[in-house]
Amino acid sequence: MWMDKKNDAGDSSRDTRTGWVQKVHLRCMGDMLHLDTLMQDRWWVLQLLLWALRGVARVILANNPISGLLILAALLWASPWQGLLGSVGVLCSTLTAVITGQDKSEVSAGLHGFNGMLVSLLMGVFSSAGDWYWTLLLPVILGSATCVLLFSSLSPLLDRWDLPVAVFPFNITIFLFLLCTRPEHPYFPRHLAVPPGAVQVNATQLDALQVLQGIPLGVGQIYACGSLGPSLLIVGAVMLYSPLLAVHALLGSAIGTLAGLSMGVRPPSLYAGLSGFNGALGCMAVGGLFFTFSWRTHLFAIASAFFSAYMDIALSNLLGTVGLPACSWAATIVATLMLLMNGSLKAYRIPIGQVQSPEQNLRSRNQWEAGRSADQDSTDV
Structure with a gap:
């Protein structure tokens, strides 16, 4: 009798723990809109951080600040310099949206942050000056701010057909930057993109594991x-x-x-x-x-x-x-x-x-x- 009661108590506590874990997991999934309500009366800096993290996740079509935090950690893990550039880009574009008076619901949803982050990451990838080239922060800041202006300009046009602005600002801005620079540029040297169909001189057999x-x-x-x-x-x-x-x-x-x-x-x-x-x-x-x-x-x-x-x-x-x-x-x-x-x-x-x-x-x-x-x-x- 005592053993039955003990087992019942253990099962109920285990069910309680499982239910608590599931509840926490569900609260962390999806858009987490309840977090916006919770942060309404908090410090503005904390709200800015939340908006920026949503902007980080928006790059991959997600809208979750915890996902954004994990992605930012992944970028810092892969390359601290790239992680820094991405952070500067998303913060600059979000701040530009706030300063220029963009729609608050769009800013809080991270819609003005992800294009700036993408521009800053691509500038870092194509720069041939190496990591920790601090001069690159100037075009990163300007390019991130430009994305907000392009987003604001394209929105009224695309809204007529109920279309998202998506990454049109990023693609336009990075093109303009790369067209203005070259491999021998005195301040912003860059790598040239290689066509994927270019013929290799020393072609080797494909490695199936690397392809996977x-x-x-x-x-x-x-x-x-x-x-x-x-x-x-x-x-x-x-x-x-x-x-x-x-x-x-x-x-x-x-x-x-x-x-x-x-x-x-x-x-x-x-x-x-x-x-x-x-x-x-x-x-x-x-x-x-x-x-x-x-x-x-x-x-x-x-x-x-x-x-x-x-x-x-x-x-x-x-x-x-x-x-x-x-x-x-x-x-x-x-x-x-x-x-x-x-x-x-x-x-x-x-x-x-x-x-x-x-x-x-x-x-x-x-x-x-x-x-x-x-x-x-x-x-x-």
């Missing part, structure tokens, strides 16, 4: 991160926000790698994940973020990944002839085209102002359909 390693690296390359450990941490950060989004990120990167193999892309590009990141972005955008997840949108997400990957190869070969990278133009253009499509895909599209995590989008649609069917039943009676 390029799949998670493709997700890390969204942040210009080419290290395996930090890239896996970035995947984990996305999974914390949305397991569905993380699955589509890896699926899209795998599709991009497959597209690179089919087009004979240089092995270093495959190994480093450079063939996968546009496919990952294209797959994530359609596979549950801007469209409610279903088997139809899943197929469209796969198609979007292939389209993004092949367009990235084409643009990279074209722009690489003048030493410029294709950045994320391919995924941005493909996602925009998908959002403009008519037909069966349009029925699953989510208004830009209502986009949440894929799981929450799916839950909201199910509730809406359940309420609609209940209304029809009551009308029939």
Whole structure:
């Protein structure tokens, strides 16, 4: 009798611990909107930190400050200099948005931070002056601020079609910077981009293990991160926000790698994940973020990944002839085209102002359909 009571007490305490862990995990997943309410009356510096962390996560289409913190830790792990540049970029663009009086809801959601972070990271990657070249902070600050101005200018235009500004400001700003610099520039020397289809003199056989390693690296390359450990941490950060989004990120990167193999892309590009990141972005955008997840949108997400990957190869070969990278133009253009499509895909599209995590989008649609069917039943009676 005593043993039964003891076992019951142990089971109940174990259930309590399990329930507490699940509750904490659920509170840390998704958009964590409750954290914005909690921080309303806190110090402004803490609010700025929250906005900046959301901006860090927004680069990979997530909206979770804990995910942003994990991603920032991954960047510092891979390269402290790159982590510093990314932090300066996201803070400068967020502060610029506050100073110029941008919409507070957009600022608090991190929408004015992620373009600035991307610009600063790419400036660091293409700089040939090496790490801790402090002069590079000047274009990082100016480029981050420019992204906010471009975001504000493009928003009224794209809002007419209910389209996101996405990373158009980043792609425009980094292009302008790279066009203004050159390898022998006295202050801002840079590397030239190499076309992925360039013929290698000492070509070797492909290493299957390194090609597979390029799949998670493709997700890390969204942040210009080419290290395996930090890239896996970035995947984990996305999974914390949305397991569905993380699955589509890896699926899209795998599709991009497959597209690179089919087009004979240089092995270093495959190994480093450079063939996968546009496919990952294209797959994530359609596979549950801007469209409610279903088997139809899943197929469209796969198609979007292939389209993004092949367009990235084409643009990279074209722009690489003048030493410029294709950045994320391919995924941005493909996602925009998908959002403009008519037909069966349009029925699953989510208004830009209502986009949440894929799981929450799916839950909201199910509730809406359940309420609609209940209304029809009551009308029939």
